[in-house]
Amino acid sequence: MRYFLYKENELLCEDIPILELVEEYGTPLYLYSRNQIVENYKSIDSAFGSTDHVTCYALKANSNLHILKLLAEEGAGADVVSAGELFLALKAGFPPEKIAFAGVGKREDEIEYALAQKVFSLNAESHQELQLISRVALRLNTTARVSLRINPDIDAQSHPYITTGLHSNKFGIDSSQALDAFRHALSLPSVEVIGLHTHIGSQITKTEPFIETAKFVVQFLAKLHESGVRISHIDFGGGFGVQYANAIRHEALHVEDHGSGSVTSPAEFVASVLPILQETGCSVWLEPGRSVVADAGILVTKVLYTKENGNKKFVVTDAGMTDLLRPSLYNAHHQIVPVRIETYESEKVDIVGPICETGDFLARDRMLTKVKPNDVLAVLTAGAYGFVNTSHYNARPRPAEILVNGDRVRVIRQRETFEDLV
Ligand SMILES: Cc1ncc(COP(=O)(O)O)c(C=O)c1O
Numbered sequence: 001m002r003y004f005l006y007k008e009n010e011l012l013c014e015d016i017p018i019l020e021l022v023e024e025y026g027t028p029l030y031l032y033s034r035n036q037i038v039e040n041y042k043s044i045d046s047a048f049g050s051t052d053h054v055t056c057y058a059l060k061a062n063s064n065l066h067i068l069k070l071l072a073e074e075g076a077g078a079d080v081v082s083a084g085e086l087f088l089a090l091k092a093g094f095p096p097e098k099i100a101f102a103g104v105g106k107r108e109d110e111i112e113y114a115l116a117q118k119v120f121s122l123n124a125e126s127h128q129e130l131q132l133i134s135r136v137a138l139r140l141n142t143t144a145r146v147s148l149r150i151n152p153d154i155d156a157q158s159h160p161y162i163t164t165g166l167h168s169n170k171f172g173i174d175s176s177q178a179l180d181a182f183r184h185a186l187s188l189p190s191v192e193v194i195g196l197h198t199h200i201g202s203q204i205t206k207t208e209p210f211i212e213t214a215k216f217v218v219q220f221l222a223k224l225h226e227s228g229v230r231i232s233h234i235d236f237g238g239g240f241g242v243q244y245a246n247a248i249r250h251e252a253l254h255v256e257d258h259g260s261g262s263v264t265s266p267a268e269f270v271a272s273v274l275p276i277l278q279e280t281g282c283s284v285w286l287e288p289g290r291s292v293v294a295d296a297g298i299l300v301t302k303v304l305y306t307k308e309n310g311n312k313k314f315v316v317t318d319a320g321m322t323d324l325l326r327p328s329l330y331n332a333h334h335q336i337v338p339v340r341i342e343t344y345e346s347e348k349v350d351i352v353g354p355i356c357e358t359g360d361f362l363a364r365d366r367m368l369t370k371v372k373p374n375d376v377l378a379v380l381t382a383g384a385y386g387f388v389n390t391s392h393y394n395a396r397p398r399p400a401e402i403l404v405n406g407d408r409v410r411v412i413r414q415r416e417t418f419e420d421l422v
Contacts, residue, residue, distance in 0.1 A: 001295035001381065003033035006250050009341040011378055013298070015407040018339045022300060022376050025400050026415065028319035029300040030387050034405035036296035037067060037383075040266070041074055044240075044288055047270035052283040054098050058238050059085040061289030061384040062297070064401055066412035068092030071292070077120075079238070079287035083110040090117060100235055100285060102149065102197065104171055111136045111144075121147045123197040123235060125172055130185050137190035146185055147195035147235055150178045152216040156201030156209045156239065161330045165200025165213065172198070178220060182229050193229070195282070196221065199237025202290060205263045207272040210239075214276040221280050234282045236273065240266045240291035244333045247295060247380045252344045254367035258333045266291045290384040297383020299324050299399075300339065301362075303375045304354070313349045315371055320353015321360040322396045324382055325389040328359045336362060338369050339376040345369065351377070355394050387413075395421050 003014050011018050013031050021031060045055040056077035059068065063085060069092045072078075077098030078089040089099055101114045102123040111133055114122055124130045124146050137144035151172030156163045164171040173181045185193045200213050217234055224231065243263045245256040264272075266288065277284050301319035308314070326332035336351055347370055351363040362379055371377070390398045397416030402409060 001247050003036040011339045013404045016404055018300060021402060025402060027300055027302040028323045028399040030297060030399055030401040031300055032297045032383055032403045034403050037070060037293055038074060040292045041071055041076055044266045047267040054285045056100055056285055056287045057292055058287045058289030059089060062293045063088050063388055064412050065092055066403055083113045086114060115140055115142055115144055121145050121195060123147045123149045125149045127184055134188035134191045143190050143192050145192050145194045147197045148173060148181055149197040150175055152198055152213055154200050154209055154212050156204045158201045158203045159330050163201040182224060195231050195233030195235060197235040202239050203241045204239045205241035207264055207269060210269055210273050214273040218276055218279050232282055234277060235285040238287040238289050240269050240288055242290055242294040244381050245335060247335045248337060252341045252369055253337055254346050294381050294384035299379040299382040301377050303371050303373055305373055315349045315351045317351060317353060320355040322355055322391050322393050323399055324379060324386050326385055327362050334382060335380045337378050339378050343370050392421055
């Protein structure tokens with residue numbers, strides 16, 4: 001996250017001291033670096049070289065319209081999983097021929113909307129969904145381009161909540177039924193079978209699961225060819241992991257031992273599978289979400305109180321699980337740093353929010369530089385699966401979102417007011 005950096009103990013987002021933004025826009029506040037987003041996207045897209053491909057941004061990671069417009073302007077495609085995401089993608093300017101509609105539970109009206117908008121591919125995840133797509137396409141007197149999402153039973157070696165490619169997960173068509181599913185799809189009226197889709201999980205930090213999946217795809221395509229089925233398109237999903245621990249270093253900051261150190265870069269991930277997938281001669285689509293936006297965003301929060309209960313020290317902040325759910329949901333680790341470093345002294349604390357839930361925390365047993373009320377903290381690497389998971393629980397209006405480009409600032413979502421709770 002090179003666009004968030006300390007200058008004389010003061011954290012900046014691109015060229016702007018974050019404390020200045022806090023004075024103007026308050027906390028909790030989501031803050032994004034425009035240049036980091038664009039750089040992340042370009043590093044993935046350019047790793048394909050001259051291979052026929054589309055890098056589809058997965059809207060689920062962060063669907064702020066201004067961020068979407070930015071990526072659409074850069075030439076990205078879109079991976080959507082609901083009619084709402086499709087609506088946003090089209091509004092942001094993604095061309096329908098670069099949109100893939102995935103998702104394990106598409107409703108009939110969502111399928112109808114996607115067909116009417118002529119998206120490139122509906123990624124089907126079951127026999128029953130294939131039948132419904134066919135019926136809807138027939139009724140609309142159109143042809144549905146379909147890819148089949150196959151569950152390869154490969155362990156992404158990630159958190160169980162974000163592992164999607166095992167047979168015990170709800171996603172995709174079991175690999176043992178995959179050939180039958182393709183035959184079934186080919187027999188259906190108003191369906192054109194164009195591709196194969198896999199997505200084995202998220203926050204994957206090693207290349208091995210991707211390489212294994214790429215090999216599975218190549219072997220499966222060979223079987224398909226043997227049985228006379230030819231497809232032209234592979235959607236390889238997303239899932240590239242990002243670095244959450246030690247995202248920013250400074251001599252005052254405790255070096256975190258969470259996780260396994262440095263993470264493979266998206267370009268290395270692409271390079272590890274591209275030669276394998278190229279054997280198929282198919283066009284390759286990717287659906288990265290986290291790796292495009294995670295390190296381009298932070299959540300800024302103010303310390304309200306510090307206190308001790310027994311041996312425990314608590315730092316109570318004005319952001320909690322309603323603003324960033326990941327720590328409460330799956331104990332996710334986000335590095336948390338002071339926006340202005342005033343001391344090199346650290347202590348072990350729980351950083352907790354104001355929500356009436358014991359599970360409302362941003363970090364537990366964390367070494368944090370000593371803080372006092374009104375100090376401002378930055379929760380790092382919060383650009384993905386952050387704002388999109390905010391809620392009104394405890395009747396809390398959602399935070400504002402700000403996009404920084406050099407020394408320019410743009411409010412890309414106003415802070416909600418009490419009226420938004422009604
Ligand atoms: C089908 C599909 N594609 C792409 C993604 C994006 O994954 P990531 O944000 O890890 O790149 C997801 C997220 O889980 C997904 O379910």
